[in-house]
């Protein structure tokens with residue numbers, strides 16, 4: 001082995017350690033999220049950094065939806081509707097890290113739709129690529145972006161429910177930092 005290749009491989013090792021350290025720190029940020037607003041702020045800054053895309057003035061609505069449906073964005077609207085039923089199931093039966101990871105992943109997905117990425121496959125690819133670079137392939141959020149939550153948590157199917165709840169809840173102050181520019 002020449003000195004050069006020695007230098008080269010230790011340089012690569014240091015670079016990948018730094019990458020891992022960054023991913024670990026980002027994983028901690030996800031772990032420490034305390035509410036929808038914080039989660040959405042983190043989603044917005046990550047999407048801005050990775051794809052250089054942003055928009056303002058979104059509202060988050062929580063509604064009980066059929067358990068096969070995680071969330072949706074009404075095209076052309078400023079609404080992201082997240083399935084309160086799935087959030088409730090994950091919150092009750094899974095860890096904080098799994099709950100926060102799911103929330104982060106699902107908000108990223110719908111935020112990308114709201115930015116005009118209509119194609120479902122494209123949104124899934126972008127969400128996955130974003131999470132791989134933020135937290136690495138092995139993180140639970142990345143796995144959730146690759147699969148459906150019920151593939152990772154087969155027990156979710158025990159809570160199968162196809163109904164739509166009539167009542168819904170609007171999250172106050174959601175996206176408030178960008179709304180202040182308009183209001």
Ligand SMILES: [Zn+2]
Pocket residue numbers: 109113120123
């Ligand atoms: Zn979608």
